Amino acid sequence: MSIIVWFRQDLRLADNPALAAAAASGKPVVPLYILDPDMMPGGASRWWLHGSLDALARDLRALGAPLVLRRGSARDVLHELAREAGASGVFWNRCYEPDAIARDRAIEKSLASQGLDAASFKGALLREPWEISTAAGMPYKVFTPFWRALAAQAPFGAPLPAPGSLRAVPGLATDDPASWRLRPSRPDWAAAFGDVWLPGERAARLRLAAFLDGSVRDYGEARNMPAREATSRLSPHLHWGEISPRQIWFAAQARAGEQPALAAGVESFLRELGWREFSHYLICHWPHMVDRAWKPAYGNFPWRRDESAFRLWTKGLTGYPIVDAGMRELWRTGYMHNRVRMISASFLVKDLLIDWREGAAWFEDTLVDADLACNRAGWQWVAGSGADAAPFFRIFNPVLQGEKFDADGAYLRRHLPELARLDTRFIHRPWEAPPAALDAAGIVPGKTYPLPIVDHAAARARALAALAKVQRR
DNA sequence: TGAAATGTTGGGGCG
């Protein structure tokens, strides 16, 4: 009898409770990843998945139990493989998205009906969403008290070590990952991803160590400066579970312990980890917020249909440099700095009045760190419809945000070569640049770089008018 | 983890 360990968003060996429990059973272990055509990740995320599975397969091979890759409906694959491998049970770590919860419930029941032992574990969060509630026994709706309650439960149990070795079930068929075509060929829009990213558990661990040795020191200030690259960039590793929040928590706390000067940076970094927890917590308690406004009043907000404006936004051709730089960074590298995500999202929702769900879907297709819970909660935060969200009337001015967080325009110059030579005084507002400055920079407004597709002041007034309509109901 | 509008204060120019 063997145990199937069903890997999903936990592509790691260390601190993997499902894998650890299977190894501890003493039975042979069948590590499995299923590509389910009905639950396909977005394009950039698939690029990451390819690399991550590659790394996981290598690490598992070294432990003696090769990774089995299968394509199909998760339930069918599990039953079939359980028969082939003579499995007595299937172990996995829990996911918290509505579709995944529904799938896992059904599979659990179906496995049990066949006499198989289906067991799930906590691997993706510091605490289960149902383990944190207010004094009144209700789920938190505001981040700060949630975060205090969560932190009060620390420490969260030391991370588990990776199993030393595994007994395998020989002779199981596996797909050739190349046949899954997770990475694009022509056109290869991911050509630059490899310069920036290295998927896999080992790379995640190195990334964390480098961050705790470097940028964490003044993370509190620098994390808002997109040109500084002072963030941890752990998000894609976290999404695929190549590293666990518990490992991050412990490593960061240990670092603050040995070097007290880092304590403030560590605290604000862990607070961001807290936002990740909060997003999963919210989605788990209010699954409707994946595709509907968390606040009912926003349910009939008068969004505008404007495909041409949406397309210009996706391509980074809005004429607002900080927005365009962000959208270009996203397309080229599969990532966008968080400050810029907020600005570009605010622009789509408030300046263009386009439904946040359209923006969320674009991000989910283009971000290597695309995570349904974080992304949807983030968009609803920007749109003002979420829990503990920024009020709708809090509208970012893309020029002021740019000037505040990228004062010298270094981020713009990196991602918008057509503006690179423009005088810093005008780089966040090129439409105000005098002809001489434009000439000197080789810019022809409307030709080499677009004029603004909306006037921000007018767009702001339009957004506030739309909000007033909603509130009157 | 806003920005803009509006209100208040105080220094200085100027008749």
Add this chain to the structure above:
DNA sequence: ACGCCCCAACATTTC
């Protein structure tokens, strides 16, 4: 010398 006005600079309110 005095009052008036202007307008930064800052604070508060509103969206």
